Amino acid sequence: xxxxxxxxxxxxxxxxxxxxxxxxxxxxxxxxxxxxxxxxxxxxxxxxxxxxxxxxxxxxxxxxxxxxxxxxxxxxxxxxxxxxxxxxxxxxxxxxxxxxxxxxxxxxxxxxxxxxxxxxxxxxxxxxxxxxxxxxxxxxxxxxxxxxxxxxxxxxxxxxxxxxxxxxxxxxxxxxxxxxxxxxxxxxxxxxxxxxxxxxxxxxxxxxxxxxxxxxxxxxxxxxxxxxxxxxxxxxxxxxxxxxxxxxxxxxxxxxxxxxxxxxxxxxxxxxxxxxxxxxxxxxxxxxxxxxxxxxxxxxxxxxxxxxxxxxxxxxxxxxxxxxxxxxxxxxxxxxxxxxxxxxxxxxxxxxx
Amino acid sequence: xxxxxxxxxxxxxxxxxxxxxxxxxxxxxxxxxxxxxxxxxxxxxxxxxxxxxxxxxxxxxxxxxxxxxxxxxxxxxxxxxxxxxxxxxxxxxxxxxxxxxxxxxxxxxxxxxxxxxxxxxxxxxxxxxxxxxxxxxxxxxxxxxxxxxxxxxxxxxxxxxxxxxxxxxxxxxxxxxxxxxxxxxxxxxxxxxxxxxxxxxxxxxxxxxxxxxxxxxxxxxxxxxxxxxxxxxxxxxxxxxxxxxxxxxxxxxxxxxxxxxxxxxxxxxxxxxxxxxxxxxxx
Numbered sequence: 001x002x003x004x005x006x007x008x009x010x011x012x013x014x015x016x017x018x019x020x021x022x023x024x025x026x027x028x029x030x031x032x033x034x035x036x037x038x039x040x041x042x043x044x045x046x047x048x049x050x051x052x053x054x055x056x057x058x059x060x061x062x063x064x065x066x067x068x069x070x071x072x073x074x075x076x077x078x079x080x081x082x083x084x085x086x087x088x089x090x091x092x093x094x095x096x097x098x099x100x101x102x103x104x105x106x107x108x109x110x111x112x113x114x115x116x117x118x119x120x121x122x123x124x125x126x127x128x129x130x131x132x133x134x135x136x137x138x139x140x141x142x143x144x145x146x147x148x149x150x151x152x153x154x155x156x157x158x159x160x161x162x163x164x165x166x167x168x169x170x171x172x173x174x175x176x177x178x179x180x181x182x183x184x185x186x187x188x189x190x191x192x193x194x195x196x197x198x199x200x201x202x203x204x205x206x207x208x209x210x211x212x213x214x215x216x217x218x219x220x221x222x223x224x225x226x227x228x229x230x231x232x233x234x235x236x237x238x239x240x241x242x243x244x245x246x247x248x249x250x251x252x253x254x255x256x257x258x259x260x261x262x263x264x265x266x267x268x269x270x271x272x273x274x275x276x277x278x279x280x281x282x283x284x285x286x287x288x289x290x291x292x293x294x295x296x297x298x299x300x301x302x303x304x305x306x307x308x309x310x311x312x313x314x315x316x317x318x319x320x321x322x323x324x325x326x327x328x329x330x331x332x333x334x335x336x337x338x339x340x341x342x343x344x345x346x347x348x349x350x351x352x353x
Numbered sequence: 354x355x356x357x358x359x360x361x362x363x364x365x366x367x368x369x370x371x372x373x374x375x376x377x378x379x380x381x382x383x384x385x386x387x388x389x390x391x392x393x394x395x396x397x398x399x400x401x402x403x404x405x406x407x408x409x410x411x412x413x414x415x416x417x418x419x420x421x422x423x424x425x426x427x428x429x430x431x432x433x434x435x436x437x438x439x440x441x442x443x444x445x446x447x448x449x450x451x452x453x454x455x456x457x458x459x460x461x462x463x464x465x466x467x468x469x470x471x472x473x474x475x476x477x478x479x480x481x482x483x484x485x486x487x488x489x490x491x492x493x494x495x496x497x498x499x500x501x502x503x504x505x506x507x508x509x510x511x512x513x514x515x516x517x518x519x520x521x522x523x524x525x526x527x528x529x530x531x532x533x534x535x536x537x538x539x540x541x542x543x544x545x546x547x548x549x550x551x552x553x554x555x556x557x558x559x560x561x562x563x564x565x566x567x568x569x570x571x572x573x574x575x576x577x578x579x580x581x582x583x584x585x586x587x588x589x590x591x592x593x594x595x596x597x598x599x600x601x602x603x604x605x606x607x608x609x610x611x612x613x614x615x616x617x618x619x620x621x622x623x624x625x626x627x628x629x630x631x632x633x634x635x636x
Contacts, residue, residue, distance in 0.1 A: 050538075051541075052541070071541075073541050073545055077542060079539065079542040082535070083535045085533060085538065087558060098543055099544050102540075146539075146543065
């Protein structure tokens, strides 16, 4: 099976290491999102894959062929830049035909291909429009069409949607995903927006401080975060620090939880998604995995209701559907239930950055 | 902002001072020069006011035509060479680390503090037989014996390009510093080698800046007056040299004035052209 393989890719700038030995195997046709906060090394990693940065160490292989030293213009990868980098002196059609011109494709053939690519990105008849007279969304599509003009083996996008407003961005995410599925092209997108990554990716690669923290399908990253950073970065989570007291039992602030997957002894870090946390009035029977607390804040988010509960000085967030809303008001004593199966035990050395 | 045209005197006030300066230091002297250019020369004396076009008719002579076309060609060649070297140089400069850029720009600005006389004599020494660079070539065995390279057309061209170079860099620098580096990277990922990216993206994207800089360097070189005399032979003397010669040594003020008027008009026309290109770029 053909694939892109990153083998210990490293980038150092002087004493600063931007990417620490990134290793990853991307099967053909996958949609991959490199996700992380700004400065986590995701763009540097993408630029190394594109051949725009020279790795300080490691290897890059495509279909078992080493391309670490291949210059960018011989890699046949299409890339969409954050600034889009459309050529201001060329029209939309000429921008798309630029890579064909470089390859010496005859003018009428170029024109035909540019027109069909404009169809592909749903901008028919825009070939002669100067770039300066296109809207943000249209520029976006021209940049995508240009990057796809050579039918590249790999489609790279560096925060491609960051310049668009929220509504257009959501629409483009879905469109981009559909386009990728239709073309079956291996795609790598850099983003700092976890919603964007969840919407589009087959494989989410979470990065922080130059390291890959987890590479897994979106729902696995969400349900089974590898460490505290991933748990906290993807969506909202409650992180509880516990101490293992007996096999399968851990004490946390405010009570004790019975859980599977705990280490035999020592400290444990637990992650529970807010929508998994159950909220009961103080009159409910006390039982397993129930902690007593005080409701400190409620806000309606439309599709859900968010509760913030003070449990022994720690804040726990719970999310319910409006119709499941328990009849409690801020200041009331409540009971928080943390179902054992919803709790993910994280490696204790994981730290929140 | 007032969008409509200013009507009262008060609304015109902000431009009164620059307008006054322009009248005093440009319109009046230029008017005087035009007046002198149509005056009648008194042989052996000075000139008296009149309205004769004899001085302009002399433009049609073969000698004047030769000097004029040489001046224009020289200025054009200097502009092309200066921009031809200056554009790639500035492109590289704009991509250096900040500290290195500042060092280069200070160095280039310091060249501007050199007077034309110093530049002329420096090049003339550098290209001389006794102390010039040919001695170095002899020392390393590339040449049999030292040669004099000045005065010659090559020496003149070198000196004038040297003089125009800092100006071209300073005019090109802001545009090239603003150029999005992703443009070149995009072109690289689309299959262009670095050299091809430079010629298919950087140069065409900066077309208007290049044309404006060419015109600026051309106008600058057109006024050159000392270097042709220091580094060139008499056949390399430009219109400016001829004007000085007529005005000071031949005491033919009317003819000198006519030539000066012509030179100013050519320069103004070209500045106008460069403004036109600048406006197109904004659109």
